[in-house]
Amino acid sequence: MPPSSSPNRSTDGYDLILRLILGVVAVVVPLSHLAWLSGNITAHLTGTDQAPYQPTAALLRPEQLWPDAGDMSLLIGARIAPAAVFLALVTAGIVLWIRHRNRSGAGKTTPRLAGARDIEPLMAKATTAKARALRPSLKTSKHINAHDTGVLLGNLQGSRHEIRMGYEDVAVAIMAPRSGKTTALAVPAILAAPGPVMLTSNKAAGDAYTATFSARAAVGRAWSMDPQQIAHAERAMWWNPLADATTLEGAGRLAGHFLAASVDASAQGDFWSKAGSNILAQLFLAAALNERPITDVMQWLAFPADRTPLDILRDHGHTPVAAQLKGTVEGPPETRDGIYETARQYAAALLDHNIAAWVTPQKDVPEFNPAAFVTSRDSLYLLSKDGGGGASALIAACADSVMRAATTQAERAGGRLDPPLLAILDEAANVCKISDLPDLYSHLGSRGIIPITILQSYRQGQKVWGDAGMDALWSAATIKIIGSGIDDPDFADKLSRLIGDHDVETTSTSRSDSGTSTSVSMRQERILPADAIRALPKGTAICFATGMRAAMLTLRPWYLEPGAADLSAASDRASKAITTRAIAKHAPVQADFGPAA
Numbered sequence: 001m002p003p004s005s006s007p008n009r010s011t012d013g014y015d016l017i018l019r020l021i022l023g024v025v026a027v028v029v030p031l032s033h034l035a036w037l038s039g040n041i042t043a044h045l046t047g048t049d050q051a052p053y054q055p056t057a058a059l060l061r062p063e064q065l066w067p068d069a070g071d072m073s074l075l076i077g078a079r080i081a082p083a084a085v086f087l088a089l090v091t092a093g094i095v096l097w098i099r100h101r102n103r104s105g106a107g108k109t110t111p112r113l114a115g116a117r118d119i120e121p122l123m124a125k126a127t128t129a130k131a132r133a134l135r136p137s138l139k140t141s142k143h144i145n146a147h148d149t150g151v152l153l154g155n156l157q158g159s160r161h162e163i164r165m166g167y168e169d170v171a172v173a174i175m176a177p178r179s180g181k182t183t184a185l186a187v188p189a190i191l192a193a194p195g196p197v198m199l200t201s202n203k204a205a206g207d208a209y210t211a212t213f214s215a216r217a218a219v220g221r222a223w224s225m226d227p228q229q230i231a232h233a234e235r236a237m238w239w240n241p242l243a244d245a246t247t248l249e250g251a252g253r254l255a256g257h258f259l260a261a262s263v264d265a266s267a268q269g270d271f272w273s274k275a276g277s278n279i280l281a282q283l284f285l286a287a288a289l290n291e292r293p294i295t296d297v298m299q300w301l302a303f304p305a306d307r308t309p310l311d312i313l314r315d316h317g318h319t320p321v322a323a324q325l326k327g328t329v330e331g332p333p334e335t336r337d338g339i340y341e342t343a344r345q346y347a348a349a350l351l352d353h354n355i356a357a358w359v360t361p362q363k364d365v366p367e368f369n370p371a372a373f374v375t376s377r378d379s380l381y382l383l384s385k386d387g388g389g390g391a392s393a394l395i396a397a398c399a400d401s402v403m404r405a406a407t408t409q410a411e412r413a414g415g416r417l418d419p420p421l422l423a424i425l426d427e428a429a430n431v432c433k434i435s436d437l438p439d440l441y442s443h444l445g446s447r448g449i450i451p452i453t454i455l456q457s458y459r460q461g462q463k464v465w466g467d468a469g470m471d472a473l474w475s476a477a478t479i480k481i482i483g484s485g486i487d488d489p490d491f492a493d494k495l496s497r498l499i500g501d502h503d504v505e506t507t508s509t510s511r512s513d514s515g516t517s518t519s520v521s522m523r524q525e526r527i528l529p530a531d532a533i534r535a536l537p538k539g540t541a542i543c544f545a546t547g548m549r550a551a552m553l554t555l556r557p558w559y560l561e562p563g564a565a566d567l568s569a570a571s572d573r574a575s576k577a578i579t580t581r582a583i584a585k586h587a588p589v590q591a592d593f594g595p596a597a
Contacts, residue, residue, distance in 0.1 A: 030089075032059035034082035039066055042077025046070070112502050112527055114551035116156060122163045122545055123156075124149070130166050134448075135418045147192035151422070151450065153481065153543060154184065154553035163543060163553055165479045167420045170445040171452045172477040174461075176485025179538055181454050184555035185481065186424045187211045189452065191558065191567075195419030196220070196374055198402055200382045200395060200432040204231035208426065209381055210574035211558065211567060220377035223368055225398060227355040227391045230383040232581035239368040241359050241397050244404065245288035248281070248321060254397055255280035258346040260433040261393035264463055268435075275328070276342030282325045283343075286312040293360040298351060301344050304329050304336060349391045359394055370398075370405035374421055384431040392431045399425065400434050403449055410447040417448030425453045429460040438469045441476035453477075458491045480544040483555075484536040492530035495542070499527050499550045 036058035040050045043066050051058065051065035058065055062078035069077070120126055124146065131149040132138050138148060146152075150164035151171075165171055175181035190197050190212045197216060199208055209224075209231060216222050223237050245251040259268060259277040268274075283297045286309035300309050310329075313322035328336060349355050361367075373380060380402065384395040406421045425432050434440070437453065444451055453473070455461050461470040474480065486492050501524040509518050528542075528550075536542070543551045559568060 027086075028059070029055075031082060031086050032056055034085050035059045035062065035078050036065075038081045038085070039069075039074070039078040042066075042073050042081075043069060046073050112549065113499070114156075114549035116159060116161055118549045119156065119163060119543075119545065119551045121548065122150075122153075122165065122543075123161055124164075127164050127166050130168070134166070134168055134416065135420075137418050148194050148419075151189045151452070152192065152556065153479070154541060154555045157540065157552040157554050163551065165450075165545075167448065167450055168416075168445045169478045170441050170450065170476065171479040171481065172473060173452060173454045173481040173483070174456070174458055174486070175454065175481065175483030175541070176456055176487075179483040179485050180541070180555045180557060181483060182208050182211075182426065183557040183559065184539075185452070186426055186454065187558040188556065188561070189422060189424060190379070191215055193419075193422040194377075195417065195421055196376055197379045197422045197424070198382065198399060199380070199424045200384075200399055200426055200428065202230070202383070202385055202427045202431050204383060205575040205578045206571070208424070209383065210578070211571045212379075213381070213574055214570040215567065216379035220379060222379045222381065223373075224381045224383065225358055225368070225395070226381075226383045227349075227358045227394060228383070228385045229354070229585075230385065231578050232585055233578075235357060235362070235365060237368045238358055238360065238362045238365050239398055239401075240294075240361075241394060241401070242284060242288035242292075242294055244401055245284045248285055248318070251285035251288065252277075252281040253400065254284050255346075256435050257397040257400065257433070258393040260435045260464070261391075261396060262346045272338060272342045275339040276346055279325070279328060279339055279343045280346060282313070282321055283309050285318065285321060286310075289313070289316045289318075295350055295356050295360055298344075298347060301340055301347065304340050346393075349393070355391055355394070368398075370402045371409065373402060374406040374409050374417065377419075382432070392433065396432045396434050399423070399432050403440065403444065403451070406449045407444075407447050410449070416446065420448040420450050423449065423451040425451055428453045429455055429464045433464050435465070438465055438472035438476060441473060445478065457486075457488055459488060478546045481553075482533070482536075482542040482544070484538050484540065486534055486536070489530060489534075492533045495533050496526050496528055496530045498544065499542070501525060502527050 032055035036051070036053065036055040039058050039062055043050045046069060048066060048068040054065060058078060059082075062074050063069075066074060066078075116123070127149040128144050131144060132141075135148075138144055146162065146164070150166040150169070153163045153165055155161060156163055173181055173185055175185070186199070186208045190199060190208060199212075201207060201209060204210060204226075213222055213224075224231060224233055225237065225239065226233055226235075241254055245254050255277045258280060259273060263273050279301075280297070283300050284294070286292075286300075287294060287296050290312045300306050310322050310326055313319070313325065328339060330336075350359075368380070380398075382395045382398055384392045402421075403423060406417055410417045425437075428434075428437070437451075441451065458470065458474075461473060464470075465473060482495060486495070503522045504525050506521050506523055507518060508521070509516060511517075533542070539555050539557075541553045541555055543553050545551070558564060
C-alpha cells in the first residue's frame with residue numbers, strides 16, 4: 001500500500017509548477033511586447049525597416065526581425081531598454097501597492113504610528129497658519145521664520161518634516177538623564193524663542209545655562225537667580241517675594257511653595273503641615289502689608305509672643321486673620337510650639353544670609369520685576385540644588401510670580417502675550433514644585449504662556465503632585481514627549497496601550513488526503529510593546545499630540561545644528577568661568593605671618 005502522503009506531495013508539485021508557469025507568463029508577455037515596441041522605435045530612429053507584430057520573435061530573435069539594424073542598436077533597443085522599462089514598471093507597482101496597503105489596509109485596522117498626514121497640524125504649513133492667527137504681530141508678515149511658529153520638537157522619523165508644538169500648546173516631557181531633554185529640547189527652544197524665556201534647573205556648567213546664556217544676553221538682559229551658588233556668579237539682582245503677598249490668597253500661595261518644597265504631596269494634608277503653612281501665610285501677609293522684608297517673618301517665628309504682626313493685620317483691616325493668628329499664639333503651648341516649629345523648618349533657608357540676600361532689598365543691585373520681564377525679550381535663569389528646601393521654594397515662587405504676571409499682561413493685551421513667554425521647567429519635580437501647576441496648565445497656553453515641564457519619570461511627578469495631580473497634568477498637556485530610559489513597567493505598558501494595536505496577517509497551512517489548504521487570519525499586536533518603549537534608542541522620542549496618533553521623532557540636538565561651533569565655544573567659556581569662580585571661592589586662605597625667623 002503506497003504511503004498516504006503521496007497524493008499530497010503530487011498536489012504540492014502541481015501547485016508549484018502552476019505558480020512557476022504563471023510567473024514566467026507574467027514576465028515574458030510584457031517583456032516581449034516591450035522588446036517589440038522598443039525595437040520598432042529604435043528602427044524608426046535609425047532609419048531601418050520596422051517589423052510586423054511578432055513580440056515573441058522580438059524577445060528571442062531580434063536580429064531576424066530587424067536584419068538591417070546594427071548590433072549595438074539591437075542590444076540597446078531590444079534588450080537593455082525593454083528590461084529597464086520593465087524593471088521601472090515593476091518597481092513603481094510595488095511602491096504604489098505598499099502605499100495603498102499603508103493607507104487603506106492599515107487604515108482599516110487599529111491605530112498605527114503617525115505618518116506625515118496624521119501629524120500634519122504640527123508641520124510647517126499648519127503651524128505657520130496658526131501663528132498668523134494667534135499672533136497679531138505676524139498677520140501682515142509676508143515670510144514668517146520657523147522659530148516664530150512654534151517650538152521645534154524634532155523631525156518625523158524617516159523624513160525631513162519638522163514637527164513643532166505651536167505657541168498655544170503646553171507640554172510635558174518625560175525623559176531620563178542623558179536622553180536629550182536638555183540638548184535636544186530645552187536648549188533649542190530657548191535659543192529660538194521669540195520672546196521672554198524662563199528656565200529652572202539644578203545644574204549650570206555644561207547645561208542649558210551655559211549653552212544659552214551668551215546667546216540670550218545678546219537679545220535681552222539675562223537675569224540669574226542663584227541662591228545656592230550653583231553658577232558661583234556675583235549677585236546681580238534681587239526679587240521681592242512679598243510683592244504678590246499683599247492679599248491673603250497671594251500670601252497663601254507663597255506659603256504653599258514653602259510647604260511643597262519641604263513635604264511630599266502625600267503628607268501635605270496632615271494637621272501640622274496645614275497649620276504651619278497657615279501661620280506662614282498670615283505672617284507673610286503682615287510683612288507684605290507693612291512693606292517689610294521677608295526675613296522679618298523669621299524673627300516673628302522665633303518669638304510667637306511678638307504682637308507686631310497682629311497689630312499690622314488689624315491696622316490693615318484683616319481682623320479675622322489677626323484673630324486666627326492670635327488664637328494660635330494663645331492656644332495650648334505644646335500645640336503652638338509644634339505649629340511654629342513646623343513653620344520654622346519650612347522657611348529655614350531664609351536664615352542663611354547668602355540666600356536671604358536674593359529676596360531682600362540690596363543697594364546698587366537692580367530689582368527683578370516680573371511685570372516688566374514678561375513684556376521684554378529678557379531671560380531668567382532660576383537655579384537651585386536638588387532638595388533645596390526653602391531655596392527651591394523661592395525658585396518655585398519666582399517662577400509662579402512670572403507666570404501670573406504674564407497672565408495679567410495677557411489679559412491687558414487682549415487675551416494672549418505676543419510674543420509668547422516660554423517657560424522651561426527643567427527638573428520641575430526637584431527645584432520648581434508649584435502645587436497647582438496641573439490646574440494652571442488648563443489655561444496657560446491660551447494666554448501665550450508656553451510651559452514645558454521636564455521630568456525624569458512619571459513617578460517623580462506623582463511624588464510632587466500626587467496620583468490625581470500628575471494624571472491631571474498629563475491629561476492637560478496638549479503635547480507629551482517620551483524619551484529613552486522609561487524603566488517603569490506600568491507606565492511603559494500604559495504608553496503602549498495609548499499607541500494602540502495593529503492587525504497582523506497570519507497564514508496557516510493544513511494538509512489532508514484531499515490536498516493542501518491555506519487560510520489567512522488576522523490577529524492584533526501592540527504597535528510598540530512595553531519592552532520596545534523601554535528600549536527606545538537615544539536620539540528618538542515618542543510624541544503624543546491631542547487628537548493625533550503617536551509619532552516617532554528623531555531629536556535634533558543643538559550641537560548638530562548650524563552655528564553649533566560658536567555656541568559650543570561660548571558654552572565652554574561659560575563653564576570654565578564657573579569653574580574658575582568655584583576654585584577662587586573655595587581656595588584656602590593663607591595667612592601672612594611674615595618672614596621666617
